[in-house]
Amino acid sequence: MKHAEDILTEAGIKLTAMRILILKEIINYNGVFTLADLELQLDTVDKSTIFRTLSLLLEKDLLHEIDDGSGSKKYCLCTCHEEKHRLHVHFTCNLCQKTYCFKDVTIEHTPLPEAFQVTGANIVFKGICPECSKK
Ligand SMILES: [Zn+2]
Ligand SMILES: [Zn+2]
Numbered sequence: 001m002k003h004a005e006d007i008l009t010e011a012g013i014k015l016t017a018m019r020i021l022i023l024k025e026i027i028n029y030n031g032v033f034t035l036a037d038l039e040l041q042l043d044t045v046d047k048s049t050i051f052r053t054l055s056l057l058l059e060k061d062l063l064h065e066i067d068d069g070s071g072s073k074k075y076c077l078c079t080c081h082e083e084k085h086r087l088h089v090h091f092t093c094n095l096c097q098k099t100y101c102f103k104d105v106t107i108e109h110t111p112l113p114e115a116f117q118v119t120g121a122n123i124v125f126k127g128i129c130p131e132c133s134k135k
Helices: 004-010 017-029 035-041 047-059 083-087 130-134
Strands: 032-034 063-066 074-077 088-093 099-106 124-127
Touching: 004 017, 017 032, 017 035, 017 047, 017 074, 032 035, 032 099, 035 047, 047 063, 083 088, 083 099
Parallel strands: 088 124
Antiparallel strands: 032 074, 063 074, 088 099
């Protein structure tokens, strides 16, 4: 994984101590997180700063928003800027409600009617995760 500083610089975002701190935390999740997760983890940081930083990262396309039907928005980090990674899939477990991010599984070859240009997708599969199948 790239360093927080490099990710921000490459995206043209000015480096601030807070942004670096928040992005480092996001990198640590190495998967899917919510705003509440971040607020809990960074409880010394002003909530509006966290929210503003998230919005900025979303705007710069470094985060993907995932709507898994749980009612709380979830996010995953996606820094490669490759077209196909915009179309990667997620999986929500029916039992533990955990949402997984599969960056290498994409739907880029899903045939849509001609003339429809896809710029993103919100693909969430539902099922049972390996942890829960073991039980
Ligand atoms: Zn599960
Ligand atoms: Zn993802």
